[in-house]
Amino acid sequence: MVGDQESITVVLNRLRRAHGQLAGVISMIEDGRDCKDVVTQLAAVSKALDRAGFKIVATGLRECLAGDDTSKEPMTQEELEKLFLALA
Template sequence: MEYHYPDEIKTRLRRIEGQIRGVLRLMEEGKPCKEVVAQLSAVRNASDRALAQIVAENLQQCILTEQEAGNKDTKKMVQEAVELLVKSR
Protein backbone atom coordinates (compact mmCIF):
# COMPACT_ATOMS: atom_id res chain seq x y z
CA MET A 1 0.00 0.00 0.00
CA GLU A 2 1.23 3.46 -0.83
CA TYR A 3 1.05 6.13 1.84
CA HIS A 4 0.43 9.62 0.56
CA TYR A 5 -0.39 11.34 3.80
CA PRO A 6 0.26 14.97 4.50
CA ASP A 7 3.50 15.94 6.21
CA GLU A 8 1.37 16.86 9.23
CA ILE A 9 0.77 13.17 9.98
CA LYS A 10 4.46 12.33 9.66
CA THR A 11 5.31 15.24 11.94
CA ARG A 12 2.77 13.99 14.47
CA LEU A 13 4.29 10.51 14.39
CA ARG A 14 7.79 11.91 14.86
CA ARG A 15 6.53 13.88 17.85
CA ILE A 16 5.12 10.65 19.32
CA GLU A 17 8.48 8.99 18.73
CA GLY A 18 10.11 11.80 20.71
CA GLN A 19 7.57 11.40 23.49
CA ILE A 20 8.42 7.70 23.74
CA ARG A 21 12.11 8.54 24.02
CA GLY A 22 11.16 11.00 26.75
CA VAL A 23 9.30 8.29 28.66
CA LEU A 24 12.34 6.02 28.46
CA ARG A 25 14.53 8.85 29.71
CA LEU A 26 12.19 9.45 32.66
CA MET A 27 12.37 5.77 33.55
CA GLU A 28 16.16 5.68 33.24
CA GLU A 29 16.40 8.74 35.50
CA GLY A 30 14.17 7.06 38.08
CA LYS A 31 11.45 9.69 37.90
CA PRO A 32 8.23 9.10 39.87
CA CYS A 33 5.62 6.75 38.43
CA LYS A 34 3.16 9.64 38.21
CA GLU A 35 5.39 11.46 35.71
CA VAL A 36 5.93 8.33 33.60
CA VAL A 37 2.21 7.56 33.53
CA ALA A 38 1.35 11.16 32.61
CA GLN A 39 3.74 11.03 29.66
CA LEU A 40 2.47 7.62 28.55
CA SER A 41 -1.06 8.98 28.66
CA ALA A 42 0.03 11.85 26.40
CA VAL A 43 1.60 9.31 24.03
CA ARG A 44 -1.62 7.29 23.93
CA ASN A 45 -3.73 10.38 23.20
CA ALA A 46 -1.36 11.53 20.46
CA SER A 47 -1.35 8.04 18.98
CA ASP A 48 -5.15 7.89 18.98
CA ARG A 49 -5.33 11.23 17.16
CA ALA A 50 -2.77 10.10 14.58
CA LEU A 51 -4.66 6.86 14.05
CA ALA A 52 -7.94 8.68 13.50
CA GLN A 53 -6.34 11.08 11.06
CA ILE A 54 -4.73 8.25 9.08
CA VAL A 55 -8.03 6.34 8.87
CA ALA A 56 -9.88 9.51 7.82
CA GLU A 57 -7.34 10.32 5.10
CA ASN A 58 -7.49 6.74 3.81
CA LEU A 59 -11.28 6.70 3.85
CA GLN A 60 -11.43 9.94 1.93
CA GLN A 61 -9.10 8.57 -0.74
CA CYS A 62 -11.03 5.29 -0.98
CA ILE A 63 -14.34 7.09 -1.37
CA LEU A 64 -12.96 9.38 -4.09
CA THR A 65 -11.52 6.40 -5.95
CA GLU A 66 -14.81 4.51 -5.76
CA GLN A 67 -16.81 7.53 -6.90
CA GLU A 68 -14.46 8.05 -9.84
CA ALA A 69 -15.05 4.41 -10.77
CA GLY A 70 -18.80 5.04 -10.77
CA ASN A 71 -19.60 3.38 -7.46
CA LYS A 72 -21.76 5.74 -5.42
CA ASP A 73 -22.43 3.27 -2.57
CA THR A 74 -19.60 3.88 -0.13
CA LYS A 75 -21.54 2.86 2.99
CA LYS A 76 -19.50 -0.34 3.38
CA MET A 77 -16.21 1.59 3.32
CA VAL A 78 -17.40 3.96 5.99
CA GLN A 79 -18.53 1.04 8.13
CA GLU A 80 -15.13 -0.66 7.74
CA ALA A 81 -13.36 2.55 8.76
CA VAL A 82 -15.53 2.86 11.86
CA GLU A 83 -14.87 -0.78 12.76
CA LEU A 84 -11.13 -0.22 12.34
CA LEU A 85 -11.24 2.72 14.74
CA VAL A 86 -13.32 0.77 17.27
CA LYS A 87 -10.93 -2.20 17.14
CA SER A 88 -7.96 0.09 17.73
CA ARG A 89 -9.29 1.03 21.15
Protein backbone atom coordinates in the same frame (compact mmCIF):
# COMPACT_ATOMS: atom_id res chain seq x y z
CA MET B 1 0.11 5.55 2.98
CA VAL B 2 -1.77 7.16 0.18
CA GLY B 3 -3.04 10.66 0.73
CA ASP B 4 -2.49 14.29 0.04
CA GLN B 5 0.87 15.67 1.08
CA GLU B 6 -0.63 17.84 3.82
CA SER B 7 -2.24 14.83 5.53
CA ILE B 8 0.94 12.80 5.26
CA THR B 9 2.94 15.66 6.77
CA VAL B 10 0.50 15.97 9.68
CA VAL B 11 0.66 12.24 10.39
CA LEU B 12 4.46 12.15 10.21
CA ASN B 13 4.75 15.14 12.55
CA ARG B 14 2.44 13.47 15.08
CA LEU B 15 4.39 10.22 14.88
CA ARG B 16 7.70 12.05 15.30
CA ARG B 17 6.28 13.85 18.33
CA ALA B 18 5.13 10.54 19.80
CA HIS B 19 8.55 9.04 19.09
CA GLY B 20 10.25 11.84 21.01
CA GLN B 21 7.77 11.59 23.87
CA LEU B 22 8.27 7.83 24.10
CA ALA B 23 12.04 8.31 24.25
CA GLY B 24 11.40 10.76 27.07
CA VAL B 25 9.26 8.22 28.93
CA ILE B 26 11.99 5.61 28.63
CA SER B 27 14.55 8.07 29.99
CA MET B 28 12.23 9.03 32.83
CA ILE B 29 11.84 5.40 33.87
CA GLU B 30 15.58 4.79 33.62
CA ASP B 31 16.18 7.88 35.79
CA GLY B 32 13.66 6.72 38.39
CA ARG B 33 11.31 9.66 37.91
CA ASP B 34 8.05 9.97 39.78
CA CYS B 35 5.26 7.65 38.65
CA LYS B 36 2.85 10.56 38.12
CA ASP B 37 5.24 12.27 35.70
CA VAL B 38 5.86 9.04 33.78
CA VAL B 39 2.15 8.29 33.43
CA THR B 40 1.43 11.85 32.30
CA GLN B 41 4.01 11.58 29.54
CA LEU B 42 2.84 8.10 28.61
CA ALA B 43 -0.69 9.47 28.21
CA ALA B 44 0.69 12.14 25.88
CA VAL B 45 2.36 9.45 23.76
CA SER B 46 -0.87 7.50 23.61
CA LYS B 47 -2.86 10.56 22.56
CA ALA B 48 -0.34 11.46 19.84
CA LEU B 49 -0.52 7.92 18.43
CA ASP B 50 -4.32 7.94 18.56
CA ARG B 51 -4.48 11.24 16.71
CA ALA B 52 -2.10 9.94 14.03
CA GLY B 53 -4.21 6.82 13.64
CA PHE B 54 -7.44 8.78 13.38
CA LYS B 55 -5.90 11.03 10.75
CA ILE B 56 -4.80 7.99 8.72
CA VAL B 57 -8.26 6.44 8.92
CA ALA B 58 -9.98 9.74 8.10
CA THR B 59 -7.72 10.30 5.09
CA GLY B 60 -8.34 6.77 3.86
CA LEU B 61 -12.07 7.14 4.33
CA ARG B 62 -12.11 10.44 2.45
CA GLU B 63 -10.23 8.82 -0.44
CA CYS B 64 -12.59 5.83 -0.43
CA LEU B 65 -15.66 8.04 -0.55
CA ALA B 66 -14.16 10.24 -3.25
CA GLY B 67 -13.07 7.21 -5.28
CA ASP B 68 -9.51 8.57 -5.55
CA ASP B 69 -7.80 5.17 -5.28
CA THR B 70 -8.80 3.22 -8.36
CA SER B 71 -5.94 0.73 -7.93
CA LYS B 72 -7.66 -1.04 -5.03
CA GLU B 73 -11.06 -2.43 -4.23
CA PRO B 74 -13.17 -0.08 -2.10
CA MET B 75 -13.15 -0.88 1.61
CA THR B 76 -16.19 -2.67 2.93
CA GLN B 77 -18.20 -1.35 5.85
CA GLU B 78 -16.82 -4.18 7.98
CA GLU B 79 -13.23 -3.22 7.12
CA LEU B 80 -13.89 0.43 7.99
CA GLU B 81 -15.52 -0.57 11.28
CA LYS B 82 -12.53 -2.78 12.11
CA LEU B 83 -10.15 0.13 11.50
CA PHE B 84 -12.13 2.43 13.77
CA LEU B 85 -12.41 -0.20 16.49
CA ALA B 86 -8.69 -0.88 16.34
CA LEU B 87 -8.15 2.68 17.54
CA ALA B 88 -10.86 2.55 20.22
